[in-house]
Amino acid sequence: MDQARTLRALQDADLAILRAKSRYDNLPEKAQLATVRKKVHEVLVKQGQVSDLKAECEDRIEACQKEIEDLDRKISEKQRELDSTSNHRLIAGLTKDMEGAVKRREKVDFQMNEHLARLEKIEAVEAQVKAAAAKLDAAESELAAFVAAQAKEMHRVVSESQELHRAYAAELDKDLLERYLHLARTKGGVGVADFADDRCSACNLEFHEGERQRIARGPAINTCPRCGRLLIRDAGEE
Numbered sequence: 001m002d003q004a005r006t007l008r009a010l011q012d013a014d015l016a017i018l019r020a021k022s023r024y025d026n027l028p029e030k031a032q033l034a035t036v037r038k039k040v041h042e043v044l045v046k047q048g049q050v051s052d053l054k055a056e057c058e059d060r061i062e063a064c065q066k067e068i069e070d071l072d073r074k075i076s077e078k079q080r081e082l083d084s085t086s087n088h089r090l091i092a093g094l095t096k097d098m099e100g101a102v103k104r105r106e107k108v109d110f111q112m113n114e115h116l117a118r119l120e121k122i123e124a125v126e127a128q129v130k131a132a133a134a135k136l137d138a139a140e141s142e143l144a145a146f147v148a149a150q151a152k153e154m155h156r157v158v159s160e161s162q163e164l165h166r167a168y169a170a171e172l173d174k175d176l177l178e179r180y181l182h183l184a185r186t187k188g189g190v191g192v193a194d195f196a197d198d199r200c201s202a203c204n205l206e207f208h209e210g211e212r213q214r215i216a217r218g219p220a221i222n223t224c225p226r227c228g229r230l231l232i233r234d235a236g237e238e
Contacts, residue, residue, distance in 0.1 A: 002220070003172060003173060003176060003220075003221060004220035004221050004232050004233075006171045007168075007176065007180060007192055007230065007232065008192060010165060010169060010192075011180070011184075011190070013161045013162075013164040013165045014165060014184060015189065015190070016157060016161040017157070017161045020153075020154045020158055020161070021154065021158065023150075024151060027147060027150055029143050029146050029147055029150070030147055032143055033147055036136055036139050036143060037140060039136055040133070040136045040137070040140055043129060043133045043136060044133070046129050047126075047130070047133060050122060050125055050129055051126075053122050054122045057122055058119065060111075060115045061112055061115045061119065064108050064109075064111055064115065065112065067108050068105060068108055068109060068112070071101050071104055071108065072105070074097075074101045075098055075102060075105070078094050079098065082094050082095065082098070176221070179191075179230065180192065180230060183228065183229055183230065187227070187228075190229065192231075192232060193224055193227070193229045193230070193231050193232070194231070194232055195207075195215055195231050195232065195233045198212055200224040200226065200227060200229070200231060202224065202227055202229050203224060203227035205224060205226040205227070215233055216233070218233070219233075220232060
C-alpha cells in the first residue's frame with residue numbers, strides 16, 4: 001500500500017477509535033442509568049423509613065395487646081373476688097379497681113385501633129414503595145445490560161482499530177508518521193484531510209486556481225495552507 005493510502009487508512013482507524021469512544025461517552029442510556037440509580041437510592045432510603053415506621057407501629061400494637069391481656073386478666077380476677085365476697089368495704093374497693101381497669105382497657109383499646117389504622121396506611125405506602133422499587137430495579141437492569149453491551153462493542157472497535165493503527169503506522173515513513181501524530185494530537189484527532197471539490201475537507205478552505213494546479217501536479221500528500229493538516233489529493237496515487 002502506498003504512503004497516501006496508508007496515511008488515509010491510519011486516519012480512518014484513529015477516527016474509528018474516537019467515534020467509538022464518543023458514542024459510548026455520549027450514550028443517552030448512561031445518563032438515564034445514572035438517573036435511575038439515583039432514584040433507586042432514594043427509594044431504598046424511603047423503604048428504610050417506612051420499615052422503621054412500620055416496626056415502631058407494630059411494637060406499639062404489641063404493647064397495647066399485652067396491656068389489654070393484662071387488664072382482662074385483672075378484670076377477671078377482680079370479678080371473681082367480687083363474686084366470692086359479701087364484704088361491703090371489699091366490694092367497694094374491688095368495684096373501684098375494676099372500673100379503673102375497664103376504663104384503662106377502653107383507652108388502650110382505642111389507642112390500639114388508632115395504631116392499627118396507622119399501620120394499614122403504612123402498609124399501603126410500603127406496597128407502593130415496593131412496586132416502585134421493583135419497577136426501578138427492572139429499568140436499572142435493562143439499562144445496565146444495554147450500557148454494558150455498548151461498552152463491550154466500544155472496546156471491540158477500539159481494540160481492532162488499535163491493531164490497525166499499529167499495522168499502518170509501521171508502514172509509514174518515520175517523518176510522515178511523526179507529522180501525522182503531532183497533527184492528530186493538536187487538531188482534535190484529525191491530522192489528515194482530503195482535497196475534494198477544490199477544498200480542504202477539514203477546514204473547508206477553497207483553493208484558487210494556482211493552488212489547485214499546484215496540488216494537482218504535486219505529490220499525493222500535500223499540506224493545507226490554512227489548517228496545516230496533511231492534504232491527500234488522491235489516495236490512489238503516489
